[in-house]
Amino acid sequence: MTFFKPTRRDLLKIAAAAPAFALPAPVAAALMGPSGSQPAYHRFTLGAAKITVISDGHFTMPTSELGVNADRAEVAEFLKAHYLASDISYRHTNHMFIELGDAKVLVDVGSGSRFVGTVGKLVENLDAAGIDTDEITHVAMTHAHPDHIWGLRDDFDEPIFPDAEYVMGGTEIDYWLQDDLVNKVAPEQQQIVLGAINSINAEGVDWTVANDGTEVAPGIRMLATPGHTVGHMSVMVESEGESLIALGDSFTNVYMDFAQPEWVIERDHDPELTVKTRKHLLDMTATDKIAVLGYHFPFPGVGHVTKDASGYRFVPALWRWEE
Numbered sequence: 001m002t003f004f005k006p007t008r009r010d011l012l013k014i015a016a017a018a019p020a021f022a023l024p025a026p027v028a029a030a031l032m033g034p035s036g037s038q039p040a041y042h043r044f045t046l047g048a049a050k051i052t053v054i055s056d057g058h059f060t061m062p063t064s065e066l067g068v069n070a071d072r073a074e075v076a077e078f079l080k081a082h083y084l085a086s087d088i089s090y091r092h093t094n095h096m097f098i099e100l101g102d103a104k105v106l107v108d109v110g111s112g113s114r115f116v117g118t119v120g121k122l123v124e125n126l127d128a129a130g131i132d133t134d135e136i137t138h139v140a141m142t143h144a145h146p147d148h149i150w151g152l153r154d155d156f157d158e159p160i161f162p163d164a165e166y167v168m169g170g171t172e173i174d175y176w177l178q179d180d181l182v183n184k185v186a187p188e189q190q191q192i193v194l195g196a197i198n199s200i201n202a203e204g205v206d207w208t209v210a211n212d213g214t215e216v217a218p219g220i221r222m223l224a225t226p227g228h229t230v231g232h233m234s235v236m237v238e239s240e241g242e243s244l245i246a247l248g249d250s251f252t253n254v255y256m257d258f259a260q261p262e263w264v265i266e267r268d269h270d271p272e273l274t275v276k277t278r279k280h281l282l283d284m285t286a287t288d289k290i291a292v293l294g295y296h297f298p299f300p301g302v303g304h305v306t307k308d309a310s311g312y313r314f315v316p317a318l319w320r321w322e323e
Contacts, residue, residue, distance in 0.1 A: 040121075041129035042300035044317075046291070047239025049100040049219065052129050053293065053300040056093040056110035057119035059147070063089050065266035066256060075263070082255045089253070093119055093147060094301040096246045096293050097131060098237055103217030104131075105138040107235050107246045108295070109160065112151030114195065122151055123160060136161045140216050141168035142248030142295075143229040144176050144196035145267070152199045159204045167216050168200075169224065170209040172231025176200055225250040225281065227274030228267070234281075236290075244291040244302075250277055254297040258282070258305070258312045282312045291317065 042053045066089055067075040079086055096107040110122035126133060139161055142148055154160050175181075176196040185193055200207070210216075210233060212224035225234045228249040235246040251257040252265055261278045268274040285292055285305040294301040294314070303316040 039299060040125040042302075043129070044302070046237060046244050047242040049098055049237055049239040051237070051244070052097040052099075052131065053302065054095045054097055054122060054125050054129060054131075055299055056095060056122040056125070056147070056151070058090060058092050059116050059118050060088045060090055063087055065089070066253065067260065067263040068266050069271060070260070070263045078256065078260065084255070091252075091296040092299045092301065094293060094295055094297065094299055095122060096235065096237075097126070097129075097136075098220055100217065100219045100237065100239060103138060103220065104136050105140055105216055105220055105235075106136050106161070106164070107140050108142055108148040108248070109139060110151035111147045112153065112160075113155055114150045115146045119147060120151065133161055134163060136164045138216050138220075139164045139166045140210075140220070140222065140235050141166065141172075142234060142246070143172055143232045144168070144200060145229065145249065146192060146195055148248070148295075149199045150195050152205065153202050157202065159202055162204055165208055166205050167208045167210050167214070167222065169222065169231040169233045170211060171224075171226070172229060172233070173200060173207060173209065175230045225277045227270050227272075227277045228252075229269050232277075242291070243288075244293060245281070245285065246293045246295070247281070248295055250274075250281060251292075251294050252296045254294055254301075254314050258314050259310075261312070282307075286312060 040055055044051055063075070063079060063086060067078070076086060093110060095110060098105040098107075111119040113120050123133060152159060176193065177200060182190050182193045182197075210222040212222070214222045216222060216235070219237060219239050221236050223234045223236050223245065225248065226232050232248060232250060234248050234250055237244045256263055257278060261282060262275050264271040264274050282305055284290065286307045289304065291302065291304055297314070303314050306313050306315050
């Protein structure tokens with residue numbers, strides 16, 4: 001996996017968008033307090049594939065939703081040991097855009113304008129990266145949670161990528177479109193259900209139903225990774241002996257999910273299956289040296305999985321400057 005080596009023009013753009021390094025003591029979690037414009041994209045190669053990670057922004061969630069099946073004191077100690085805030089979990093949103101052969105594949109469509117104000121930046125950041133939305137040939141969906149699918153439509157309910165082929169797991173589609181689901185879930189989940197239904201049923205969008213191993217385009221295929229949602233899928237890219245998996249939300253915390261893979265979050269639909277899937281992915285990616293991209297990992301979220309005596313760790317890939 002070769003990271004993008006920026007030109008002088010790219011360096012000037014990056015410098016203008018780079019977060020300022022500050023030490024807002026005494027809160028360790030605020031070590032990187034950003035100021036001004038934020039990084040929008042990151043580009044590298046994987047074999048013959050050109051990969052661009054596009055940010056849709058960020059959002060936060062309470063840490064009470066982390067490790068819900070674990071002892072609260074142990075979770076608190078874990079957060080402290082990893083210099084993470086005790087009350088709020090900060091989440092990036094990293095989309096993978098793949099250019100391989102004639103295919104230009106976007107993984108997930110982000111939140112759009114229907115979620116929270118700190119996200120919904122995908123389209124403007126695609127533009128910043130020089131990616132024309134009209135040229136996107138495929139949209140591969142990991143699952144139908146708000147921060148992954150609500151950006152499918154614009155404010156006029158028109159598909160943002162009208163000429164793309166949309167691909168999503170059949171089990172995921174069937175779950176959200178089951179009869180009267182909105183009245184089968186807790187009241188706080190009803191908006192999520194309605195948002196998923198409206199997105200899946202958006203006028204002008206025809207879905208290609210995927211199963212485990214379905215090819216989106218040559219060298220790009222869907223992997224069944226259920227648990228977080230019933231039909232959650234990840235996306236595998238393979239080119240010239242190199243491979244990478246966009247994990248979607250099969251992993252949501254870059255530290256906790258590796259060191260404590262049996263801990264789950266409140267939004268994991270099937271905790272037992274989530275853990276089983278996560279352990280399988282950890283073993284596969286570490287053993288076969290498959291790179292990974294975490295949707296909610298610190299931007300750009302790309303790296304490898306390594307195993308040691310204490311368990312698994314995420315090793316961020318190294319940015320390489322122009323030589």
